[in-house]
Amino acid sequence: MKVPRRTGWPFWCFALFMWQLAASSMTVEDSKEYRFSGLANSRERVFTATPEVSVRTELEQLQRQNGLTIGLFNYKGIGVLLFRKRSFAYRNLLFDRNSSTGAISRDGTEIAVSQLRSKPSSVVVIRPDGSSLREYSGIRANSLMCWSYDNSKLVVETSDPQIRLLDLKSKLVQDLDLASDVLLTSQCWSPDNSQIVYESRDENVGVYDLGKGNSTKLVKGTEPTWSPDRNWIAYRDGDTYYAIHPSGEGRKKLFHKRRAVSGLYWSPDSRFVAYVHQDFFALDVEFYHLMVRRLEDSSEVWVVDGEDAGAGYNYQWVTNPQLLEQVESGATSH
Numbered sequence: 001m002k003v004p005r006r007t008g009w010p011f012w013c014f015a016l017f018m019w020q021l022a023a024s025s026m027t028v029e030d031s032k033e034y035r036f037s038g039l040a041n042s043r044e045r046v047f048t049a050t051p052e053v054s055v056r057t058e059l060e061q062l063q064r065q066n067g068l069t070i071g072l073f074n075y076k077g078i079g080v081l082l083f084r085k086r087s088f089a090y091r092n093l094l095f096d097r098n099s100s101t102g103a104i105s106r107d108g109t110e111i112a113v114s115q116l117r118s119k120p121s122s123v124v125v126i127r128p129d130g131s132s133l134r135e136y137s138g139i140r141a142n143s144l145m146c147w148s149y150d151n152s153k154l155v156v157e158t159s160d161p162q163i164r165l166l167d168l169k170s171k172l173v174q175d176l177d178l179a180s181d182v183l184l185t186s187q188c189w190s191p192d193n194s195q196i197v198y199e200s201r202d203e204n205v206g207v208y209d210l211g212k213g214n215s216t217k218l219v220k221g222t223e224p225t226w227s228p229d230r231n232w233i234a235y236r237d238g239d240t241y242y243a244i245h246p247s248g249e250g251r252k253k254l255f256h257k258r259r260a261v262s263g264l265y266w267s268p269d270s271r272f273v274a275y276v277h278q279d280f281f282a283l284d285v286e287f288y289h290l291m292v293r294r295l296e297d298s299s300e301v302w303v304v305d306g307e308d309a310g311a312g313y314n315y316q317w318v319t320n321p322q323l324l325e326q327v328e329s330g331a332t333s334h
Contacts, residue, residue, distance in 0.1 A: 069082075078093065103147060109127065112125050129326050182200055205224045261276050272317075274303070
């Protein structure tokens with residue numbers, strides 16, 4: 001969200017003070033009270049509040065080593081987060097500001113794009129370098145799209161409204177037996193591609209079994225996401241994040257965060273989560289941070305802010321050095 005333009009030294013001095021105050025609290029809020037305990041495996045563990053390597057340092061190291069990043073698609077094109085620079089690098093595709101809605105696949109090799117002005121009733125799948133375009137007509141999709149782990153299917157919310165399953169190989173479209181106003185996230189699929197998790201109209205977390213065609217209600221909560229290690233579903237209840245087993249057992253509190261405005265986006269190894277946090281320069285000037293928290297020790301840091309940090313984006317963690325290279329080599333200034 002863009003900050004309204006203001007003039008005058010008093011405002012900007014106050015804004016700078018508030019930003020520094022907010023940033024100074026970003027990495028320590030709740031770190032001791034809500035320390036992570038044992039989500040990575042079944043054994044209970046308690047970690048020290050002061051890690052040897054900071055979250056930012058580890059993220060930068062992982063990006064250099066294996067191409068770890070957070071990807072998104074918006075009107076600027078495909079973006080990859082450069083942790084060292086705290087900013088996204090973007091590469092325009094052939095759409096070039098013709099669409100503002102898209103979702104990157106789990107492996108970073110494909111992008112699903114909808115709401116194209118030139119193709120309003122189509123979903124387009126394309127590679128990050130602009131090649132291998134495939135069009136799926138007859139689907140007027142909204143912003144919510146979710147890739148299966150094997151890149152074979154998409155769950156989309158259409159403007160009917162209806163939740164539909166698109167098989168990318170056969171091009172078959174299936175209406176799912178879900179209410180039209182359920183909420184999906186970009187991490188809705190189970191890792192075995194057999195189930196999806198969603199938020200129901202009455203703000204409960206549900207799991208839909210594609211094979212059986214039925215749903216199971218797990219717990220009260222919003223914006224659920226499925227961890228890549230398949231053991232946990234994270235969700236938000238007010239200002240507190242929780243995780244629960246897909247069976248509905250073993251609920252754990254993860255952490256509390258005032259003014260959190262998104263679900264949790266899991267990293268590929270389920271060690272980090274990203275989420276969007278709202279802050280204020282002044283009473284009438286709000287802005288957003290994309291935060292990353294390391295669950296092992298509850299330390300966190302903001303990785304980007306401004307218009308690239310928003311609750312409406314289909315963020316996706318990706319480990320793909322080629323994707324980073326493709327985007328950075330064709331990056332455009334904005």
